[in-house]
Amino acid sequence: MKNLYIVGAGGFGREVYGWLRDEVALLKDHHFIGFLDDDESALTAFDSEYGVVGSITGFKADENDSFICGIGSVKWKKQLCQPMLASGARFLTLVHPTALIGRGVQLGEGVVICPRVTLTCDIRIGTMTMINCHSSVGHDVSVGDWSTISAHCDLTGGTVLGDEVFLGSGVRILPGKKIGARSTLGAGSVVIRDVPESVSVFGNPARVI
Incomplete structure (x- = not known):
C-alpha cells in the first residue's frame, strides 16, 4: 500500500x-x-x-x-x-470515472481529468496538465505540459496549445488554431485566430489585452 x-x-x-x-x-x-x-x-x-x-x-x-x-x-x-x-x-494521472476518453488519447504524467470531461480521439495531453469539469477536447488536439484548462471550455479539432497555457472558464477555440506557450485566455473568450506566445487575450473575438 x-x-x-x-x-x-x-x-x-x-x-x-x-x-x-x-x-x-x-x-x-x-x-x-x-x-x-x-x-x-x-x-x-x-x-x-x-x-x-x-x-x-x-x-x-x-x-x-x-x-x-x-x-x-x-x-x-x-x-x-x-x-x-x-x-x-x-x-x-487521475481520470474521473465520469470522463469520456476515446481511442488514441495519450495522457502525460500527473494529468488530472475532472468530471464530465470529453476527450474524443487521437489527442495528446502533456505532463502535469489539468482539464476541469465539462470541458470538451476534439480530435487531433495537442495540449502542452503544465497547462490548465478551466471548466466548460471547448477545444475543437486540430487545436494546438503550447506549454504553460491557461484557459479561463468557457473559452471556445475554433478548429486548427494555435495557442502560444505561456499565454492566458480570459474566461468566455472565443478564439478565431492564432494566439502568440506570452500574451493575454480576452473577448469575442479574442484580442490581446
Whole structure:
C-alpha cells in the first residue's frame, strides 16, 4: 500500500480530494495521508477530515509515496511541483470515472481529468496538465505540459496549445488554431485566430489585452 498526497490545499486541491474518493480502484492500492501545502493553515476554515501534513517546498519523497497535483495556477503548479519531479517524486494521472476518453488519447504524467470531461480521439495531453469539469477536447488536439484548462471550455479539432497555457472558464477555440506557450485566455473568450506566445487575450473575438 503506497502513501498518497494531494499537492496543494487550495480550492482546486479540495475539489481533487472530492473526486479522488470516487476512484475506488486507485484507493485499493493507495492510502491517502493528506495535503501538502506551504500554508499550514490552508484548511483551517473548512470542515476537512484530512489536514495539511507537510510543506510542498523541501518535501522529501520516498519510493512508497505517490502524489496528485491539486494546484490550478500554471505558475505555482510548475514552480512547486517541478522540483518534486526533478527529485524523483511520482505524480499519478487521475481520470474521473465520469470522463469520456476515446481511442488514441495519450495522457502525460500527473494529468488530472475532472468530471464530465470529453476527450474524443487521437489527442495528446502533456505532463502535469489539468482539464476541469465539462470541458470538451476534439480530435487531433495537442495540449502542452503544465497547462490548465478551466471548466466548460471547448477545444475543437486540430487545436494546438503550447506549454504553460491557461484557459479561463468557457473559452471556445475554433478548429486548427494555435495557442502560444505561456499565454492566458480570459474566461468566455472565443478564439478565431492564432494566439502568440506570452500574451493575454480576452473577448469575442479574442484580442490581446
